[in-house]
Structures are given as C-alpha cells and as structure tokens.
Amino acid sequence: MSIAVGENLICDAATLNNFDHLLSCAKEKLLKNSTHIAKGDFWKTFEMEVHRALVASKNDVGLAHWKIEYIGGHQFPDIVARINEKEAFGIEIKTISTRNNSWKIMGGSIMESTRIPDVSRIHVFCAKQKPFEIKYRSFEECVEDVAVTHSPRYMLDMDVAQNDSLFKKLGKSYDEIRQMPNPFDAFKKYMVESRCQRNSDNEDSGLWWFSPKVEEFSNQDLAEEKFASTLVNINVKFWKDLPQNEKEQIKVEMLVASPSIVEGKYEFACQWLLQRKGIVCPSFRDNFSAGGQVNVYGVRVPKIIGKIFEWKLKIAEAFNAKEFSLESFYYWKERLNSISKFSESEKKVLQRILKEIEVKIKN
Incomplete structure (x- = not known):
C-alpha cells in the first residue's frame, strides 16, 4: 500500500508534542545508561537500546x-511508534x-524502496560513541544533501540550519518528493x-554511482544518460597500453566503485572505466575472474576472492x-556479504x- 501526498500525514499539534516527549524521555534514559551502550558493537547495541528505552518511556x-515496533533489517525506518491502526511515526x-x-552521516537511498508505507513522519535518532551524545530531529529537517558514492543517497547533518536543508533548497517538501514515480x-x-559549483572531478562529487537495484530507477536509463554526457572530448586509452602498476591501482578503484564485479557483472564497471578514466578494455572479465581458483587461508576460493585478499x-x-570512509565501506561490505554464489x-x-x-x- 502506498499513501498519497499528505494522506495520513499527522499534523495534530498535541500528537506531535507527545512524540517529541517520547523521544526526549528515551534520550534521557539512554544517556543514563551510556557506559553500557558505548561499548562493543555500538551500532547494534544502540539500536536495540533505543527500542527498549522507547518501550519504557511511553508509559x-x-x-x-502506543505500540513500539522494532523493524530492523533493511527496512526504513528501524522503529515504528504506532498510535493506532491508521497512524504511526517512524x-x-x-x-x-x-x-x-x-x-x-550517510542516509538511505532516495528511492526508499524499503520504506514502511503507512508511517507518516520520521525522526532521525542519532548517537555518537565517544564521547556518548544523542541528537534527534525530523528527517526532513536534517537532510543536507544527496551523496552519489554507490547509489543516490540522502546525506544527513543533525546540525544543519533549518533553512539550509536540502528540501528548502529544492522548494519541495520531503513528502512530495518521496511520492514521485521517480x-x-x-x-x-x-x-x-x-557539481558545476564545486568544479571538482573527485569520485565522491561526480555523478557516477553503482546501484545494486537498477530497477528502482523506473524505466529511465540514468546510467546511460550521464555516461553519454561525459564522453565529450574524452582522451581514450587502451588497457593493454597501461603500465602494470597503474592497471593494479585502477582494478582496486573499480572494485570499490562497483562491487557487482564480485558477482561477475561488469556492465557498470566497464562504463566507470571509460567514463572516469577514459580507458577501453576489450577483455574486461580476465582482469578479475579468469584463472580458476586460488588458495587463501588454506581454502580454495574463486580468483576474485583471492584478488580482494591480495x-x-x-x-x-x-x-x-573518501569523506565518509567507514559508511562507504559498510555499504560495500554489505553488498559483498549478500552475494549468494559462494559456498559456505x-x-x-x-x-x-x-x-x-x-x-x-x-x-
């Protein structure tokens, strides 16, 4: 089920105030328990502790x-505060x-394909590990920009001025945009x-991204569109003419930019190579998967795993x-861990x- 723009969007001042009190109370409880939360697997521990604090705080x-539901997984948002059968906060x-x-911090995909449809308004509840601090804010207010490292994703800033939020710059509300077909x-x-204002060619500010779910972009071939636009006045080189040390460095960059290589899918990486580097490689597959298996930690594994090890x-x-090195790595690691073709x-x-x-x- 999908809701239309504004439909079921909770605007009642008393209800909004209740939600803010709930978050404030949960924050106080979490700050009192900071020693325990800031240890170990911080992300997972904090997520579970927020759920517990919300359940305790509602009373x-x-x-x-109100019913506090922990969703987790890859759905958006992580927790739902259900007021009744028709109304819910996230x-x-x-x-x-x-x-x-x-x-x-990096947010989720602008396509929001995993969003829980009947959640009206969403707040971001964010914590720093050392020193332990917590801030919360409405999602719409803290979206500062769009990042394009792997796929178009919201960039969040818990401190961004309200008038500097991305949706203020666009002149459209978050609710309007998320309901658009694309x-x-x-x-x-x-x-x-x-990008023109930054006048930068570094990878994080470019309009290249790898998307593991191309179908999210409707029928519009966005990769093809921007790929064509970058081939003007390009200096084309051939892979075979490059020195070996340059080849090795480019292979690493390609693997980071396009984790689909590990699955044996090379379309995006081929485009990346030509668009970003101006290099043509007729035998692309041979750079990563040719040559059968290799031995890593005493186990025979596909060559591509051996290359990641190397x-x-x-x-x-x-x-x-990268500017957001750890967040970018977690996304990349998640993609690799989701590949099903490898044995246990x-x-x-x-x-x-x-x-x-x-x-x-x-x-």
Whole structure:
C-alpha cells in the first residue's frame, strides 16, 4: 500500500508534542545508561537500546496505548511508534563513531524502496560513541544533501540550519518528493548545478554511482544518460597500453566503485572505466575472474576472492580517501556479504578478509 501526498500525514499539534516527549524521555534514559551502550558493537547495541528505552518511556509520558515496533533489517525506518491502526511515526537509528565535531552521516537511498508505507513522519535518532551524545530531529529537517558514492543517497547533518536543508533548497517538501514515480527527477538539476559549483572531478562529487537495484530507477536509463554526457572530448586509452602498476591501482578503484564485479557483472564497471578514466578494455572479465581458483587461508576460493585478499591494503586506502570512509565501506561490505554464489567455506574466507580491511578503515 502506498499513501498519497499528505494522506495520513499527522499534523495534530498535541500528537506531535507527545512524540517529541517520547523521544526526549528515551534520550534521557539512554544517556543514563551510556557506559553500557558505548561499548562493543555500538551500532547494534544502540539500536536495540533505543527500542527498549522507547518501550519504557511511553508509559512515563502517558502513551501506554502506543505500540513500539522494532523493524530492523533493511527496512526504513528501524522503529515504528504506532498510535493506532491508521497512524504511526517512524524512528530511524543512526550512529557515528568519529571523534570530531561533525554530525554528518550517510542516509538511505532516495528511492526508499524499503520504506514502511503507512508511517507518516520520521525522526532521525542519532548517537555518537565517544564521547556518548544523542541528537534527534525530523528527517526532513536534517537532510543536507544527496551523496552519489554507490547509489543516490540522502546525506544527513543533525546540525544543519533549518533553512539550509536540502528540501528548502529544492522548494519541495520531503513528502512530495518521496511520492514521485521517480524521486531522482527532483534532484537531477540540483546535483548537476552543485557539481558545476564545486568544479571538482573527485569520485565522491561526480555523478557516477553503482546501484545494486537498477530497477528502482523506473524505466529511465540514468546510467546511460550521464555516461553519454561525459564522453565529450574524452582522451581514450587502451588497457593493454597501461603500465602494470597503474592497471593494479585502477582494478582496486573499480572494485570499490562497483562491487557487482564480485558477482561477475561488469556492465557498470566497464562504463566507470571509460567514463572516469577514459580507458577501453576489450577483455574486461580476465582482469578479475579468469584463472580458476586460488588458495587463501588454506581454502580454495574463486580468483576474485583471492584478488580482494591480495589488494586488501589498497582497498582500505581507497576507502580512507573518501569523506565518509567507514559508511562507504559498510555499504560495500554489505553488498559483498549478500552475494549468494559462494559456498559456505568461501563466504567465511571473504568475511575474514573484509574484517581485516575494516580494521584499516579510519573512524
């Protein structure tokens, strides 16, 4: 079920105030328990503790009839505060492990294909690990920008001025945009203009991304459209003419930019190679999967896993060069862990390699 723009959008001041009191009470409880929460697997621990705090807080603020549902997984948002059968609020949980003063963090896809449809308004509930701090805010207010590292994703900033939010800049509300058949249409012009203003060619600010769910973009071939626009005055080189050390570095960059390579899918990586580097490679597959199996940690694994093992330090360096290194790595790791073609023993080797890469990623 999908709701129309504004339909079931909770506007009652008393209800909105109750929701704010619920979040405030939960925040107080969590801050009192900070020593326990800030240890171990911070992201998972905090998510579960927020749910517990909300369940306990609803009675404290006179909302015993509200139902607090933990959703988790890949759905958006993580927690639903259900008022009745027709009305519900959402709470999206975010964590930051960096020690600096920034409250910026990567959000979800602008397509919101996993959004729970009957949730009216969503707040972001965000915590920093060291020192332990919590901020919460409506989702619409804290969206600062759109990032295009792997797929178009919202960039959140818990401190952004209300008039500087992305939706203020676009002149459209979040509710309007999320109900569009293709939400990307609302961002396209803004993204192009922003890139021109930055006048930057680095990968994070470019209009390239890998999307694991291409069908999310309706019938519009966005990759083809922007791919064609970048081939003007390009200096084309051939892969065979490159020195070996340059080939190795580019392979690492391709693997980071397009994790679908691990699945044996090379279309996006081929486009990336020509668009970003101006390089043509007729025998693309041979660079990653030709040559059968190799031995890693005493286990025979496909060559591509062997390459990830061989390049693990360079992969960590590639992620550390990004502004949101850890968030980008988690997305990449999630994509690799979701690949189903590997055996259980092969998956264990891959997961071990990914853990070794993760410890090299800067917080």
